[in-house]
Amino acid sequence: MQGYILCVQKQKNEDVIVRILTQTHIATLYRFYGARHPIVHIGRKIDFTKEYNGTFMPKLRNVVHLGFAWERDVTRLYVWQHFIELLHQHLRDISSLEEQYFSILDSSAKRLASQNPKRVVLEAYAQILHLEGRIPPLSHCLICDQLLESEPDHNALESLELGYLSSDTSASLQALQESREATLSTKLDHRAHTCPITPPQHIANIAVLRGFLSAHTACANAATLPYTKLESYLRTASTIDLDDEELERAYQVLLLGL
Ligand SMILES: [Zn+2]
Numbered sequence: 001m002q003g004y005i006l007c008v009q010k011q012k013n014e015d016v017i018v019r020i021l022t023q024t025h026i027a028t029l030y031r032f033y034g035a036r037h038p039i040v041h042i043g044r045k046i047d048f049t050k051e052y053n054g055t056f057m058p059k060l061r062n063v064v065h066l067g068f069a070w071e072r073d074v075t076r077l078y079v080w081q082h083f084i085e086l087l088h089q090h091l092r093d094i095s096s097l098e099e100q101y102f103s104i105l106d107s108s109a110k111r112l113a114s115q116n117p118k119r120v121v122l123e124a125y126a127q128i129l130h131l132e133g134r135i136p137p138l139s140h141c142l143i144c145d146q147l148l149e150s151e152p153d154h155n156a157l158e159s160l161e162l163g164y165l166s167s168d169t170s171a172s173l174q175a176l177q178e179s180r181e182a183t184l185s186t187k188l189d190h191r192a193h194t195c196p197i198t199p200p201q202h203i204a205n206i207a208v209l210r211g212f213l214s215a216h217t218a219c220a221n222a223a224t225l226p227y228t229k230l231e232s233y234l235r236t237a238s239t240i241d242l243d244d245e246e247l248e249r250a251y252q253v254l255l256l257g258l
Pocket of ligand 1: 141142143144145146151152153215216219
């Protein structure tokens with residue numbers, strides 16, 4: 001069986017628990033210390049077998065590293081491993097999954113040989129958003145809930161700021177984002193059966209929050225990207241329209257979490 005190592009969790013006596021994304025599921029396996037050539041590292045593609053022997057967790061056995069030449073390039077390896085960590089967080093409660101996750105990782109790993117690693121992982125992320133049906137609509141401001149093409153709702157902003165004064169800022173923002181995401185998904189479900197969203201083409205820049213959710217630039221202290229370029233990236237899963245500076249800003253948004 002082949003898979004990509006999502007997580008390596010140290011146990012007592014240098015043993016490790018390893019989570020591996022395969023074509024059909026995420027395997028959680030136990031590996032005893034003692035390998036002469038430790039090859040179990042996050043992000044690596046391996047061939048392996050599971051050994052069931054009645055213990056609490058199957059063992060990881062017969063590991064073969066299916067290496068890529070780019071793994072010797074520290075920058076590429078770092079970007080890849082960081083993306084895999086984010087993906088593991090995103091899939092932490094999942095055991096069975098669609099084959100496309102493996103395909104996306106496999107094609108991305110091959111492209112890392114020659115392409116900018118940040119472009120590769122951003123495009124992989126957009127493919128995952130497509131797979132999960134989570135492409136942000138880029139129609140409303142997540143903070144004030146108005147259309148992006150409308151003016152920000154200052155009353156909403158003021159009440160938010162009062163909320164910040166009385167409680168922990170990051171917790172408030174987190175709670176706000178979660179509640180707005182819930183509302184947004186309800187709206188999206190509704191719209192999917194009614195009409196497509198008309199993109200507000202005249203908007204220049206928008207603020208981009210975790211998950212590439214959108215806000216007015218006046219409403220959020222966040223990275224900004226040109227609307228048309230962000231829309232193109234999310235729709236086509238290609239970063240070709242983003243210049244290097246925009247790519248870096250998009251990458252920082254990706255690092256906030258999948
Ligand atoms: Zn707003």
